[in-house]
Amino acid sequence: MSGDAESPLSFSPRRAAAMMLRYWYLLRSSWPRLADLIYWPTVQMITWGFLQYYIMQNAGFFARASGTFIGAVLLWDILFRGQLGFSISFMEEMWARNIGNLMMSPLRPLEFIIALMVMSIVRLSIGVIPVTILAILFFGFNLYGLGLALVAFFINLMLTSWAVGIFVSGLVMRNGLGAENLAWSIMFLFMPLACVYYPVTTLPHWLQPVCWLLPPTYVFEGMRALLIEKTFRADLMLDALMINAVFLAAGTLAFLALLQSARRHGSLMQSGE
């Protein structure tokens, strides 16, 4: 093996692929896992879709703002499911008491993180693509009709979901499965402040600067601008991208620090509570 290959920063596509293969085998082996990916996004989309349908029949403004609720639901699901897909793949290792095996193997943290990112996209695709098709069939809302804007929204939401997923995985690795609930609930901290269903101006003035520190706020504002004013706000997307770069770097550094702390505290040998 070369000197480079022995570096902590070296990257082996084969090792990253090994982890993706491991999660793919796992996903394939269990139909309840697959069903779970689709079930909740479908229920949520249908509920909010009917609500929007009702409001549209009764309010002129919302009639103009056609699709904002369903759009928000679908984009929120990208954010939430992206983080959950990342964190659940990580927690599979904790549940299987396999984290020790991985950490004593030549697998580098970066390879592990990349594999988890790819799997979060795979899990998200399985869950959200069928739901977006149902949204077209049930409510005539075509998410793909957002075109290139959707790509910008998707990239920004995925980057945030990964940053949060990396941070939560570090916490679970350091503190054991006692911290597992964070994986399910942490993203809901973003929900009121990211202004998923309402504009930032709805919130008190003093709170608005906090909202603008969160990349998803830019995405949801951007979505409303597109659907209501028919304007694509590239400036919002670029701002979100820059904040996301900071989030991702902070998440990765926190993960490495928590890994280091887990080595100091001997947490890697015990992956229980």
Added chain:
Amino acid sequence: MSPAPPIAIERLVKIYKTVPAVDGISFTLAPGTVTGLLGGNGAGKTTTIATIMGLTTPTSGRVKVLGAEMPRQRYRVLHRMNFESPYVAMPMRLTVRQNLTVFGMLYGVDDLARRIDEIAAQLDLTELLDRQAGRLSDGQKTRVALAKALINAPELLLLDEPTASLDPDTADWVRGRLERYRRERNATMLIASHNMTEVERLCERVIIMKRGHIEDDDSPGKLLARYGRRTLEEVFLDVARGRGVETEAAQ
């Protein structure tokens, strides 16, 4: 220049919060040897092994494995070592073949399909390759864990209670396979165990730990002679109960 010793530990201290788990131990293993690490619960065996594997950071002291300082330089050597313990599980929902494929890829094993067939034949796992790991008996799971530990043909093999919860026949079979592997590859092994029969059979050197310290370190024969005992179990009990060699002198 002679090759670096497989394991060289100098004054290793590991303190969890305020509790010293390992308190200033030093030892070196020669290549191709099998060493037993004995000690009661809380003696510091698992922490010692975890530090050797780079899973824990020493509070002070040095741990060098195959010439690399752990955990700082671990990526220089992790592909040359491996570990087996019934307490670190293999993913249960994956089949044996899938598990071995994933770990083989992680360890950079060439011609992986052939290696899996080879190791499955050696460990009598061929029939089980396409069964889920979670559906196997304890004995079969131990063999799968051993296959994972040998997938990269490691120069250094660390084993923590390798035959725990196995019936005597299966345990004997596993020990036979370990002896064979050591002979064929001239591998170095460090075995943490409570099973004295196992240690007497496999190990040419025994390190006895108690409360984070090394209490004794010698060949099984010399330990038996020094304590005036017939079995290592009796020696272990002497050390565990603080009777030591003085008791023998007093008798």
